[in-house]
Amino acid sequence: MRRAGAAVAAAALGILVAGCGTDESAKPQASEPAAQSKCRQLDSSLDWHDGVRDFLQKAIDANSTCTGTAGADAHKVAIFDWDNTVVKNDIGYGTNFYMLANDLILQPENQDWHQTSRYLTDAAAKALTAACGTDVPAGKPLPTSTNTKCADEILSILDDETTTGEAAFAGFDERRMTGAYAWGAALSAGYTADELAGFAQKVKEQNLAAPVGATQKIGTKDMDGYIRVYPQIKDLIGTLQANGIDTWVVSASPEPIVKVWASEVGVKPDRVVGVRSVYDASGKQTAHLVGCGGVPDGDDSVITYIDGKRCWANQVIFGVDGPAAFDQLPAERRQILGAGDSVTDVTFVGDATAASLVINRNKPELMCRAYDGLFTAGGTWAVNEMFIDPLPQHAPFACATAFTKSDGSKGPVLRPDGAPVPDQVDSVF
Template sequence: MKAFGWLAVVVLSVAAWNGSAPAAHAAPGCRQLDAALPWYGDVRERLQAVIDAHSTCTGTWKRPTQAVALFDWDNTEVKNDISDATLAWMLRHDKIRQPADWHATSRYITEAATTALREACGTATPAGRPLPTSTNVACADEILAVREGKTHDEQEAFSGYNQRWSNGAYVWTVALTTGYTAEEVTEFAQAAKRENLDAPIGAEQTIGTTTVPGYVRIYPQIKDLIGTLQAHGVRTWVISASSEVVAKVWSPEIGIPTNQVIGVRSVYDTNGKQTPHVRGCGGQPDGADTVITYVDGKRCWANQVVFGVQGPTAFEPFDVDKRQILAAGDSTTDVTFVDDATAAHLAINRDKTELMCRAYDNADGKWLINPMFIDPYPQRVDPYLCATDGRTNPDGSTGPLLRSDGTVIADQKDTVF
């Protein structure tokens, strides 16, 4: 089936849509999603129905506070990853500084990873000085490998953290800008943004000996969705597992103001220099490095920043009458806050098990699935093993994925691609 092969999916989607979005019709002059931008099946129509049913323009939204929609960033609003794009630019321009000790870059980095980084990057560069990653191929390769969570020889790079609250590699990637001010990191991200937006779709680059994507593109469908939500009085936010500083550089490209961006928030020293540590959520202290915008941590940060929930309660679902009406994501990273949405859960299919298990199970009839808008993945051959390995546990193991009523989600076939 092609990425935008419609008929079978239209039938399936209409059957799955249970009418839970109130019927509403656009009033004259109310913005509608651009019909010229292709969505999968009837996803555009269903999104428009949700917008019209929660709209200050149509008059259906009567509450005193604005409706809210939350969007992941990487591979949800754009094709490719802005953290990866910024890191690649930094490696090519020798912007990563030699740490005094690689152990200091993360509370959760393993001995295998620190040894591999020390051997690859050497000790000749004094602490605090830029590593020559543009010419030291082994160092660049090792940093890119650890960014993915394992050393170049496939040993685990991080351990000992709650994997529903954080991701060791993500926090470490943010920590690679330790010693810089937020303004300096902004400059790096702006340079990477210009380069990646100017590069043609499909462009690649070689860092060390590693081939990585060389372009980023805004998805026009998502930009149109955000603009339409805003025109109907819905407040739109970015909730990203990238550095918040980097995400704020990109958010204007899609029409979301920088004060409505939540990402990984670094701790800064008294001189305004970034430290390797991050701010906390849900009662976890700043600098403990326990909770970032990752899986259940994304719910925590959304609840804390968007809705003002303080303390451990931020880890729990917020009031069903006040939380986000719509949420969108592409990965297991996003599954909790996307599932919390009350009117529509938009899943961009990037073949991530926990998210796609919930999306295909469609327990409340409000899940919408769309392939990636650029270079979508082919159909997954084997079913998602939701019933045995669908959920990532805090220790990183996997187990059965359960619905809210405690029943097990059956294995699911990949049908939207």
């Protein structure tokens, strides 16, 4: 009772003092921990590698509209790759598998596989014609559920080479696009975006229902048959959003497919950038690509891949027009967090100013940069093993030959000051 009485008296005195014009600066201020306690925090029950959750939480707290650290007029952005970053396995390939299993890939125009990609080699076009035949008219479905030779050839070329080991694609800037990823999108030519979204919905239902580790027979090959959303990444995205950080997905899978999946983690369709295809006057997809960074539509030389991924992020998210979209923006205009798992992501993840999160899939150029800049040594990079079925420890990454040049040759990974990144030990696995 004495405490209650004292509290009432103190409150009354406070009112009196306030009424007498107390200086605002003399009032008790809420402590930072108290402010943060009202804001959503990362779920402590979800497992992360040592220290990674705390590092990410500090990056969020330092850029939050909830805690007030973002600033009144700030627009803070986080960008995520999708495949093998937000989810285990690949939704683009998953859709390719579904189309192969259900006879949905159409015979190309003039029965000429060169029509599916300007970068397809003669060897690959001949291999596809030999395997898939010319009996099916152009624009009609190929019987890939029963013609295992055709399905096998398509699967092999999706992996960059023919079944006989010849290169499937050539002639593009390997810092801006990759032939196989673009071709995976081109296999949907002849369908509307809504039809492709319908396929993606079926893929989502089947792959989320399948048990972890499931495979499926496509052609004569056993391919991944399940997909899972990583709970840790879903929680990270939700926490970022709750703290006022605008969260995007920028993926090298076709955009209509990613939009179907993005709702699984609370990302709206208008916050998704994927491989964008050109559509014809009837609304059907063609094999050609929408351009970025001043590259015209149909030039087919840029997708959301390495430096092309930065271009698309800068163009769509940050409103940069023309060739400048390929350049790194000033720090105050860049994303505060980037997350990825592959060389596809190395440029945009490295552009992040507060946290560059890497899911370790043993991709040398990305891992050289990540391990060289770890937050535990004062950098802004964090590495986490895959949350499902992580890989074993990799041999030390040879960073002197890990950088992919525009012509596909290899060179050293360099720091911003031009110094070479030394070989890196794989310590998170």
